[in-house]
Amino acid sequence: MNKPVFYTNPQSRGRIVHWMLEEIGLPYETVWLEYGTTMKSSEYLAVNPMGKVPALTHEGAIVTETAAICAYLADRFPEKNLIPPLNHADRATYFRWLFFAAGPLELAVTAKTLSWQVPEGKNAFVGFGSYSETIDTLEKALTPGPYICGGQFTAADVYLGAQLGWGLMFGTIEKRPLFEAYVERINARPAALQANRINEDYLKSRKS
Template identity: 65%
Template sequence: MSELLFYTNPQSRGRIVHWMLEETGADYQTIWMDFGPKMKDTAYLAVNPMGKVPALKHGEVVVTEAPAICAYLADLSPEKNLAPPVGNPARGIYYRWLFFAAGPLEAAATAKSMGWQVPPGKSGFIGFGCYEDTINAVEKALSNGPYLCGEQFTAADVYVGSALGWGMMSGSIEKRRAFEAYVGRLYARPAPQRANAINEEYLKQSRQQA
């Protein structure tokens, strides 16, 4: 496997990818990026023209967007069983909720946090429809097992769990018993604990050097 270069900031969605990298057990090099000029310089814009993190470089391949990186890493490490195999019906469930969280769930949570209101009669024009339907759909998806794909933990759980965890902490997603139990199971895994420790240590060192 070519070297994985992981561009991130500890106060970004990079924490999602950091968790996923730890789940794979792959060797990777972390490149810490400060917000501001460093993310907008020519060298980094050649990696991600958006000038944002996270980003993953694998040889000549560059992947941005946290859910895409999680899916890419799952396929890169098939021995870890972080995605149902192609042909397995659970693969459809995996794709469904991975992209649901990246689309309707994030949009609904953002709308709530920003105080945006969908005008009456206009929900059909909005991808997430309405906040209540979106949140109810996620809650129903968690009723089929400890994970989204039943007994199998996947990259979709990394992304959906991260979205729910952050959303409940920030208030953009209401706390529900099913969400708290699900996130609690996920955060008890060794990989997110390792990733979190790495990020917190970097933040601690950065503050000491400031």
């Protein structure tokens, strides 16, 4: 089996995929890219014409977009138990909230961060409706716990947990006790800690 090749930058959403790869626990190759130079090289544009990270190549397949990479890895390595079993009710829950995080949640947070205002009466035109509705819906979904699919930690938690963690850190998502407890719980996972160490060590090496 060919090792996945992972293209990333330590100051990017690639950290989410790095965490996912560590959860998978199989060998992979990391290609570190820099903004404006190697990320825009002809070699990398052949992988991702948008010239952005992360991206993953594996056994002839190219996957871009962070949520898609997480979903691909969970599906490709089901024995790692990062996706609910086929035909299990939690499978639908998994897809629902993984793509809720990649769609409504990310757009709602982006709109709030950039002070984009949805014109009055036009909420139906945007996928998130409103920031408050999105955050309230997420809190309700996480309330049963301990993970978004109940007792099973999945790739949806990797993606959602990273989004929530960044939002709480930078103040773009309001602090709520349930959010803080969820992020603290999943950030303590060995794979999350290891992925963070790898990225921080690389950042330090660039400065030395």
